[in-house]
Amino acid sequence: MRADDAPLWRAQFNPLIRPYLVLTVGLTMALTIVGLPLAVIWFCGVGQWWARHYFERLECELDARTLRYRKGILLTVEKTIPLENIQDVTFVEGPVLKRFELAILKFETAGQSQRQANDMRLIGIVDAQTFRNCIFEARRVLRERPEVAPPTGDPQHAALDDIRRQLDTIIALLRERR
The missing domain is CATH 1.20.5 (Single alpha-helices involved in coiled-coils or other helix-helix interfaces)
Structure with a gap:
């Protein structure tokens, strides 16, 4: 393990993400005629079970070279984004998110397609603004580091x-x- 691989920051997630996820998914289901019966089942317990397990599997680590995050229950998604590819990290906080004391971080990377951009978002990181600043600082340090010549x-x-x-x-x- 290289020194660069040691995490600079291991993100903690706000437990209020669970009721937020139950509410947003349930309301989305309730807005459709077909999803209305599913919304009843969702609010009666399935949603709480899903949100609890989803929350337990959320991970996000920042090291000197990459940002790695993992999420999902049945379908697990793990992404590793090199810091030099991160162009911007957008901080989103609306009225509903504020009510749950949450924020969303959206990542814009070099060379991404519009479809991929939707997959690069994290919700519910505790102290998201500080985490965002830490990402920018790690990226700045990485860019200022002199290039190392390959071994002869x-x-x-x-x-x-x-x-x-x-x-x-x-x-x-x-x-x-x-």
């Missing part, structure tokens, strides 16, 4: 050195012909 024993490095020497020889021969 690396076969790819040796092959590139050979190619460079051969190109230098070809250039020298072409100059002599002129």
Whole structure:
């Protein structure tokens, strides 16, 4: 394990995310005619069970190079986002979220498609504003770190050195012909 792999920050999630998830999913179901019977079942206990297990499986860690998060019950999603790819972290806090003392962090990364952007969001991180600032600080430190040359024993490095020497020889021969 490299020193870079040690977590700089392990996010804690607000337990109020559970009733928020039960309410938002249940109300979404209730708004559809087909989902109305499911909403009744959801509010009678299935939603609390799901929210509790979902909450227990939420993880988010920031290390010197990456942001890793994991979520899900039946379908587990784990994403590792390199810090150098993070362009912006948007902090969202609306009236309903404020009522539950929650905030959403949305991640915008370099090279993402619009479809992927919806998957890169975290809800309910305790002290989300500080976590956001910590991400930006870790990214700044990573960008300011000098590039480390690859070890000389690396076969790819040796092959590139050979190619460079051969190109230098070809250039020298072409100059002599002129």
